[in-house]
Amino acid sequence: MIKQMKRLGGALALVMLAATGPLHAQGQPFAPVVIVNGTGVTNFQIDQRARFLSLLGAPNADLASARETMVDETLQVQAARAAGIELTAEELDAGMVEFAARAGLEPAQFIEILERGGIAGETFRDFVRNGLYWRQLVQQRFGPQARPSEAEIDRxxxxxxxxxxxxxxxxxxxxxxxxxxxxxxxxxxxxxxxxxxxxxxxxxxxxxxxxxxxxxxxxxxxxxxxxxxxxxxxxxxxxxxxxxxxxxxxxxxxxxxxxxxxxxxxxxxxxxxxxxxxxxxxxxxxxxxxxxxxxxxxxxxxxxxxxxxxxxxxxxxxxxxxxxxxxxxxxxxxxxxxxxxxxxxxxxxxxxxxxxxxxxxxxxxEPPEGAFEAVGQQLLNERLTSYAQGYLAELRSDAIIEDG
The missing domain is CATH 3.10.50.40 (Chitinase A; domain 3)
Structure with missing residues (x-):
């Protein structure tokens, strides 16, 4: 996802020139398409996420993939809140600033361009919020055991x-x-x-x-x-x-x-x-x-x-x-x-x-300057990713997921 931001500038320029039609206009937009442990995910949310991912040039930007992404994120947010994690307004604002900065924009500018393409600002906020919830949960749950030792980094x-x-x-x-x-x-x-x-x-x-x-x-x-x-x-x-x-x-x-x-x-x-x-x-x-x-x-x-x-x-x-x-x-x-x-x-x-x-x-x-820290962070990220994938699979297997 982050790598796709390199091409975001060109994509945003195209959005400003012409807004595209809806990817999914059938049915009632605010009716739940899928219910995840009692929480509904609507047509509108899936359509919006597909538009957003398409704009970023991300893979799996079709509606079926966007539906599965929204199911995953619903499970992730539920698990984070069950673990006592809550985001502050300052944390959410900082996350939006960080993401928009990758395209060289302020959040308000980023949202304005999204809205011209038919993408609600709330879609951007939800995307950042859900990611922050999951990141904090994974770090809280797996951070200590995933952190490599100095000996492992040296090896x-x-x-x-x-x-x-x-x-x-x-x-x-x-x-x-x-x-x-x-x-x-x-x-x-x-x-x-x-x-x-x-x-x-x-x-x-x-x-x-x-x-x-x-x-x-x-x-x-x-x-x-x-x-x-x-x-x-x-x-x-x-x-x-x-x-x-x-x-x-x-x-x-x-x-x-x-x-x-x-x-x-x-x-x-x-x-x-x-x-x-x-x-x-x-x-x-x-x-x-x-x-x-x-x-x-x-x-x-x-x-x-x-x-x-x-x-x-x-x-x-x-x-x-x-x-x-x-x-x-x-x-x-x-x-x-x-x-x-x-x-x-x-x-x-x-x-x-x-x-x-x-x-x-x-x-x-004789590693270059900063190599020890960079390798340590790389090993930590790789392990956290592996733990997170396994944990998400557990959440899915334990969840009640029903068509709306």
Whole structure:
């Protein structure tokens, strides 16, 4: 709704030139069309709301959708009043000022233009009033439990998922060595050229991929583009949803990627500058013995610090703990670390005949000014929206809604 206000100026200008006819002139305008827990919603109210939403350029501005919106708002206001919430005249005036200001107008100017288009000023007041009732109820009911902790905000910033472009990928990771490089390249080309659906990609991932995501059909969670190695970024940006990349050689493995979704709606750009990770070397490469040893270690430990006990008495080069800039990491390691949360492990990579047991200890970020507050507000709004949707569904299921 708020985004539609950007186009409101042009729409209001059209209203001033010519008022449109009524959207719903049939029947008695003040007869209730629907009764919600004993409160009637009239033809006039639904017609007015449809006109108002149409003027704003909002979606679902037809009469049927406006009817459902008015039912929802009636339930919301009833619930707010039952919770003891009442709006003051000052709060309502402030809400109207805020809304009209989005079109660069005073409330009186906004109402005058609406009335020229056949929309009563009371329709605007009701729209603002109902929204304020619901907002206060949701904040009162869910605000404390929805508010994110500082640790949650820090984790969101560290993951780089609060801004910029994020991608939702599936992967097929094919480990390569000097001995099997040609064979892996041929398989990667074949898969890239023949996979034509997400289902086929999932099947191939389970069959061929050696990444931990293989058992999920290659599906990995949202990643910020800033976390990915440049060769992969170039491939991903050329894809549309459902398309498969060309093979991407990342050193220790060749990757194929399917783009499931792309999100550019972040409120602010945050960038993980460095990562803190531990690497424990297990002799035997990707042999069954080495992989079994890695599984045993993973079952025993919870954090990077626990690896010091595993490596006790062994040569110092067996275990390393490193803080490095993302830009300085080789592509294969950077890609694996991008997929990990704190204290998660990757066993995809090898080096010098050793299996690399790589564990992410943490990320080091330098968010832009104001990012912490912006991300906190974003997380709060997302949770409040989720709680509000669930609560509204409960109100509807418990309500008595009858045709008038």
């Amino acid at each position: 969101t910033l560290a993951r780089g998922t609060a801004g910029g472009v994020r991608v939702l990928l599936s992967e097929i990771a094919l480990p390569q060595t000097p001995e099997n490089r040609d064979e892996v390249a041929a398989l990667a080309r074949q898969l890239s050229e023949t996979i034509s659906s997400e289902a086929a990609f999932q099947q191939a991932a389970r069959q061929y991929s050696r990444s931990a995501s293989a058992r999920r059909g290659g599906r990995i969670d949202w990643l910020s583009l800033s976390q990915l190695p440049p060769p992969l970024v170039a491939q991903v940006l050329a894809l549309g949803p459902g398309q498969v990349s060309n093979p991407v050689d990342l050193g220790a493995f060749v990757g194929l990627y399917l783009l499931r979704d792309l999100d550019e709606s972040g409120v602010t750009r945050t960038e993980a500058l460095s990562v803190d990770y531990a690497e424990y070397l297990i002799p035997g490469g990707r042999s069954q013995e080495a992989l079994a040893r890695a599984a045993q270690i993973q079952a025993r430990i919870d954090t990077c610090d626990d690896l010091y006990g595993v490596a006790k008495g062994q040569p110092p080069e067996v275990l390393t703990r490193t803080i490095a800039r993302l830009d300085d990491l080789p592509g294969d390691l950077r890609q694996e670390l991008a997929k990990l949360d704190d204290d998660e492990v990757s066993t995809l990579l090898t080096r010098g005949g050793n299996l690399r047991f790589v564990m992410l200890c943490g990320r080091v970020v």
